[in-house]
Amino acid sequence: MQKALLSTVTKVISGASLGLLVLVSACSYSNGGDPAPCNDPTPVTxxxxxxxxxxxxxxxxxxxxxxxxxxxxxxxxxxxxxxxxxxxxxxxxxxxxxxxxxxxxxxxxxxxxxxxxxxxxxxxxxxxx
Structure with missing residues (x-):
């Protein structure tokens, strides 16, 4: 029983960690992209x-x-x-x-x-x- 519980907890933590990693990597700044708050390609005139x-x-x-x-x-x-x-x-x-x-x-x-x-x-x- 303890082994099954430990396995379930490990899967939950792994899933949460993976979800957080995906969320953080989606941020353009963390990808080395432009940290500017807007990425509008329109020329600024x-x-x-x-x-x-x-x-x-x-x-x-x-x-x-x-x-x-x-x-x-x-x-x-x-x-x-x-x-x-x-x-x-x-x-x-x-x-x-x-x-x-x-x-x-x-x-x-x-x-x-x-x-x-x-x-x-x-x-x-x-x-x-």
Whole structure:
């Protein structure tokens, strides 16, 4: 009886271990893949990806008519306006890094995927189209 119980316990533990191994190996980061939070193959351009992110998260305070009163003078109303801003400031604020004002002000941090998209866009030279 003890031998049968031990055999059953061993099979359960082996099965659980195998299941955990399969789950962990499915993670792209553990496979040596890109640890980026999103793997969207769409080219990151201002018009196609970045402007909608700024529409959703930034322009209520940093838009054309309000950036001087609500946005601390930081204008994110257009492609050229964003290019004129410090990329380091933008990334520091949206990433909630120490020493930067966390943005959006009073709101939740934007998604890790959107932060990665903005960083990718900056790293690619901020293409417009």
């Amino acid at each position: 201002y018009a196609g990806v970045i402007s909608p992110i700024f529409d959703t998260n930034c322009r209520s305070c940093h838009g054309a008519g309000v950036y001087q009163t609500l946005g601390g003078g930081n204008d994110y109303s257009s492609y050229q306006a964003i290019k004129n801003q410090s990329a380091r400031l933008i990334l520091g604020c949206i990433s909630h890094e120490a020493g930067y004002n966390p943005m959006p002000k009073g709101g939740a941090k934007i998604s890790a995927c959107d932060i990665a998209r903005i960083k990718s866009w900056i790293d690619a030279g901020q293409p417009n189209n």
